[in-house]
Amino acid sequence: MYTLTGLKLKNPTILAAGVLGTTGASLCRVAREGGAGAVVTKSIGPAPKAGHPNPSMFELECGFLNAMGLPNPSYLGFLQELETAKKGSDVPVIASIFGGSPDEFKEVAEGLLPGKPDAFELNVSCPHAEGYGAAIGSNPCLVEAVTAAVKDVVNVPVWVKLTPNVSDITCIGNAAESGGADAVVAINTVKGMAIDIESGYPILGNRSGGLSGKAIKPIAVKCIYDLYTALEIPVIGVGGVSSWQDAVEMIMAGAAAVQIGSAVYDRLDIFSEISIGIEAFLKRKGYSDIKGLIGLSHEMV
Structure with missing residues (x-):
């Protein structure tokens, strides 16, 4: 058993937000069959949102580009799914939220x-939803205010998911910590784009999106390394983890746990595989x- 911000995890692997987190049943499946130590829901907002037009996801040789646009049924529409996840899962269920x-x-x-979510993860880092995500997360004052606002009304841990699309991620991490965050999650996707050379059109319906997968792991490792030095609160690593070696690298950089997203598309039991390897x-x-x-x-310098 492993403790993270007061939550009891059976291992330090966590399902990242936005991957198999749309329904309570899928969250339960990741916990039971996949072996995740905790699961994070799809990001949920104040009102129903359709998201961006298709194509909204595109596979590259080095990962994925996606521009989902934060589609969700609103917190009122998702409440039953959260209750289902809580009833059917024996691991912490973290609600990812945005506004x-x-x-x-x-x-x-x-x-x-x-x-009754076990914790909240504040999405201030999505790079492809106008007015949300990174539009909030690139402003330290807003990050602190958002974190403090949520901390004022909940009595469970609050994690803040950071964007790498800023000049200094430690400045944003410090703002989250000042607002009362119990942990930060680093990182969300990196801005990216792909173009169909035959037609000249951007491939994604939103033109640009967020890059995830193996290509962003070195970026994530550097962000984790810097945040570990700058903050007193735990750093949860995410971005390109597809093996136990990747997870260990992030932990050595300063991650107290690791989230897994894109790798779930290849195999559901990636969580068990990584925790056994660790x-x-x-x-x-x-x-x-x-x-x-x-x-x-940090001790090797």
Whole structure:
């Protein structure tokens, strides 16, 4: 058993937001069959949102481009799914939420409280939803205000998911910490684009989107490394993890746990595979748990 911001996880792997988190049943499946230590829902907002037109996802040789546009049924429409996930899962269920202002974040958090999420993850980092996500997350004052607004109305841990599409991610991390965040999650997708050379048209319906998968892992590792030095609160790593070696690298950079997203498209049991690999590595290196690995690379300088 592993403790993260007061939550009990059976292992340090977590389903990332937006992947198999649309329904309570899919969240339960990831927990039961996939072996995830915790699961994060699809990002939920104050009102129903259709998202961007298709194509909204495109596979590259190095990962995925997506521009979903935060489609969701609103917190009122998602409440039953959250309740289903809580009833059918034996791992922590974290509600990912978004809004266009501190008041909207507060409204969504309060609206989901009857579903009894174990924690909230604040999406201030989506790069392809105008007025939301990174539009909030690139402004330190707004990040602090949003975090504080949610902390005022909930009594469970609050994680803040950060965007890499800024000049200094530690500035944003410090703002989240000042607002009362219990942890930060680094990182969300990196801005990207693909063009069909035969027609000349951008491939995604929204023209640009967010790059995820193996290509962004080095970016994520650097962000985690910098945040670990700058913050007192835990850093949860995400971005390009597809093996236990990737997870260990992030942990050595400073991650207290790792989220997995794109790799789930290849195999659902990736969480079990990675947690078993981490355990074997710890045993081989003589560590009793991952605490000895967290931030280890900082000691090598």
